[in-house]
Amino acid sequence: MAGELRRVLARVGFSVFVALAAAFFALPMLWLVFAPFDPVPTLAARPAAPTLANFRDVFENPLVLTSLRNSVLLALYTMALVVAASTLAAYALSRTRLPGRDLLLYVLLLFSSVVSGTAAMVPLFLLVFELGLINTYLGVTLVLTGGLLPAAIFILKDFTDTTPTSYEESARVFGASPFQILRDVVVPLVRPGMAVIAVWSIVNVWSNFLIPFILLRDPDLAPASVVTYSFYTEGGQADLRLLSAFSLLYSVPVVVMYLFVQRRYGFRFYGGIKR
Amino acid sequence: MAEVVLSSLVKEFPGGVRAIDRLDLHIADGEFFALLGPSGCGKTTLLRTIAGLEAPTGGSIEIGGRDVTRVQPGGRDVAMVFQDYALYPHMTVVDNIAYPLKVKRVPRAERHRTAAEAGSSLQLEATMDRRPGQLSGGQQQRVALARAIAYRPKVFLFDEPLSNLDARLRLEARTFLKRLQHELGTTTVYVTHDQSEALALADRMAVMEAGRIRQLGTPVEVFRRPANLFVAGFIGSTPMNLFEATVDGGLRVGRSRLPVPAGVEGQLATGQQVVVGVRPEYAALADHGRPGAIDGTVVLLESLGSAFLVSVEGDGVRAQVTVPEGRQPAVGDQAFVVPDPERLLVYGKDDGELVG
Numbered sequence: 001m002a003g004e005l006r007r008v009l010a011r012v013g014f015s016v017f018v019a020l021a022a023a024f025f026a027l028p029m030l031w032l033v034f035a036p037f038d039p040v041p042t043l044a045a046r047p048a049a050p051t052l053a054n055f056r057d058v059f060e061n062p063l064v065l066t067s068l069r070n071s072v073l074l075a076l077y078t079m080a081l082v083v084a085a086s087t088l089a090a091y092a093l094s095r096t097r098l099p100g101r102d103l104l105l106y107v108l109l110l111f112s113s114v115v116s117g118t119a120a121m122v123p124l125f126l127l128v129f130e131l132g133l134i135n136t137y138l139g140v141t142l143v144l145t146g147g148l149l150p151a152a153i154f155i156l157k158d159f160t161d162t163t164p165t166s167y168e169e170s171a172r173v174f175g176a177s178p179f180q181i182l183r184d185v186v187v188p189l190v191r192p193g194m195a196v197i198a199v200w201s202i203v204n205v206w207s208n209f210l211i212p213f214i215l216l217r218d219p220d221l222a223p224a225s226v227v228t229y230s231f232y233t234e235g236g237q238a239d240l241r242l243l244s245a246f247s248l249l250y251s252v253p254v255v256v257m258y259l260f261v262q263r264r265y266g267f268r269f270y271g272g273i274k275r
Numbered sequence: 276m277a278e279v280v281l282s283s284l285v286k287e288f289p290g291g292v293r294a295i296d297r298l299d300l301h302i303a304d305g306e307f308f309a310l311l312g313p314s315g316c317g318k319t320t321l322l323r324t325i326a327g328l329e330a331p332t333g334g335s336i337e338i339g340g341r342d343v344t345r346v347q348p349g350g351r352d353v354a355m356v357f358q359d360y361a362l363y364p365h366m367t368v369v370d371n372i373a374y375p376l377k378v379k380r381v382p383r384a385e386r387h388r389t390a391a392e393a394g395s396s397l398q399l400e401a402t403m404d405r406r407p408g409q410l411s412g413g414q415q416q417r418v419a420l421a422r423a424i425a426y427r428p429k430v431f432l433f434d435e436p437l438s439n440l441d442a443r444l445r446l447e448a449r450t451f452l453k454r455l456q457h458e459l460g461t462t463t464v465y466v467t468h469d470q471s472e473a474l475a476l477a478d479r480m481a482v483m484e485a486g487r488i489r490q491l492g493t494p495v496e497v498f499r500r501p502a503n504l505f506v507a508g509f510i511g512s513t514p515m516n517l518f519e520a521t522v523d524g525g526l527r528v529g530r531s532r533l534p535v536p537a538g539v540e541g542q543l544a545t546g547q548q549v550v551v552g553v554r555p556e557y558a559a560l561a562d563h564g565r566p567g568a569i570d571g572t573v574v575l576l577e578s579l580g581s582a583f584l585v586s587v588e589g590d591g592v593r594a595q596v597t598v599p600e601g602r603q604p605a606v607g608d609q610a611f612v613v614p615d616p617e618r619l620l621v622y623g624k625d626d627g628e629l630v631g
Contacts, residue, residue, distance in 0.1 A: 169328050170361035174375035175349025188365040
């Protein structure tokens with residue numbers, strides 16, 4: 001009897017804990033659903049008589065649309081560079097015997113995740129400045145790509161490692177050139193991994209604030225993550241009407257892309273051949 | 276069509292492992308040649324070296340009279356069928372078969388026609404638009420064959436192509452493969468660890484051990500007269516009886532005495548230690564004693580289907596003999612194993628080589 005009671009109590013306690021944890025993560029989402037349509041949004045997530053006035057006001061700011069377009073451009077440039085470079089690098093690292101190869105990968109991964117963009121910002125800024133790439137997308141794209149590449153190579157190398165070499169060898173015996181083998185055999189086999197890397201890079205670039213904030217001086221070039229900052233007053237007070245509406249606009253493309261890729265390609269976080 | 280000539284071929288891997296050890300081999304034009312050996316004997320490395328996927332560290336390879344030792348795999352005009360078939364999962368069957376021709380820049384219509392021809396010669400018409408993942412193992416194997424055929428190479432290289440099939444299908448595929456090779460007349464090198472496959476398919480075969488060829492010959496020669504104890508132990512679906520014996524006018528095995536086979540008398544000295552080999556298929560079972568028989572008690576019966584493998588043990592000597600079904604003794608019976616004197620083989624005990 002006592003044991004039964006304890007079991008029930010344990011279940012109740014667990015459910016309460018899960019509910020609280022879920023609420024903790026769900027509340028900001030709810031706020032993002034309600035606040036943009038609230039005539040006078042507060043920090044509380046509460047339904048109100050919906051209005052589109054916030055959106056009308058936010059679109060009066062000329063930076064809003066250009067910033068979203070800028071975000072798309074930056075994300076696409078970086079994604080293309082990361083996917084292309086990491087595929088080639090992962091393939092090469094997977095297929096050649098290089099002394100210290102695994103150590104090299106781990107060190108790169110470690111540095112890219114531990115030494116974050118913030119800590120390296122001063123040398124990065126100087127580097128980009130010396131290269132004359134301040135206020136250019138090329139500069140931002142290169143820095144972002146550098147930060148994403150190690151993890152991307154690491155993930156994709158796992159995909160290429162689990163692809164049997166007989167597929168490439170068979171093509172080689174039939175006379176295929178290295179480029180043909182890459183295009184006709186390797187890329188199709190690791191495509192699910194490339195899709196993962198593509199989405200992951202886009203999401204990373206989309207949400208990155210610091211690097212474009214520091215490397216781009218011209219407001220017309222700023223991506224959405226930086227423009228969000230302009231909905232604060234000088235005193236650091238947020239204009240919740242504009243901020244909430246813009247936040248929703250800023251979030252929707254990523255969610256849509258995620259759903260599209262998931263539906264169209266399907267994510268797979270491991271390699272190997274699905275026969 | 277082409278012959279394959281290997282001259283003192285050496286392949287040493289980094290770390291000093293010698294997978295191929297100064298190997299000479301001449302494979303004739305149109306021949307079905309099997310490379311047989313246990314795992315790690317170098318047979319697959321040899322095949323990959325012929326294909327060009329491994330670079331030899333010494334010696335030379337000629338295909339069709341042309342030295343291809345330093346030629347890239349694609350320039351050797353060979354087609355290889357891999358153990359896992361290596362069919363591209365993202366291409367349809369017809370695209371898989373046509374892929375080598377695409378690499379050769381054959382126009383699309385023509386390569387699809389060739390692929391369709393190759394496919395229909397292997398009964399693949401119904402599967403041409405499917406993906407390899409939707410095919411059975413036997414169909415996948417035939418797609419891999421069709422891809423090799425459509426390429427029209429000088430030499431086929433097969434790396435255990437039947438080992439992923441189940442037993443029944445493997446027998447069918449074996450017959451099919453042999454007939455196909457006969458029709459095409461293309462020189463074929465076939466790697467296998469399955470001796471029955473090699474015996475059934477090959478015109479000639481090589482038995483390999485540790486990077487060297489231990490015996491080269493037709494399947495009949497290799498089966499009847501294994502050149503050494505390694506081959507004797509490796510070949511045969513039932514293991515060969517190998518008895519330690521002393522030469523004393525006859526061959527003394529335990530308390531029995533076997534006759535010395537014709538042709539080797541002059542080469543044996545009295546008192547010499549030898550190993551006598553006889554296949555269970557080349558011995559008979561008698562129920563009464565006679566000279567040249569090994570006597571003992573039946574300890575084990577194993578059914579081989581149409582025959583029984585009978586194990587007879589006596590005086591520390593264990594002999595096996597096959598008898599037709601229905602003629603098998605009972606366990607515990609006294610029995611006499613009588614080897615066919617014509618089929619007795621004598622090996623030197625120290626070097627393991629066939630005497631005579």
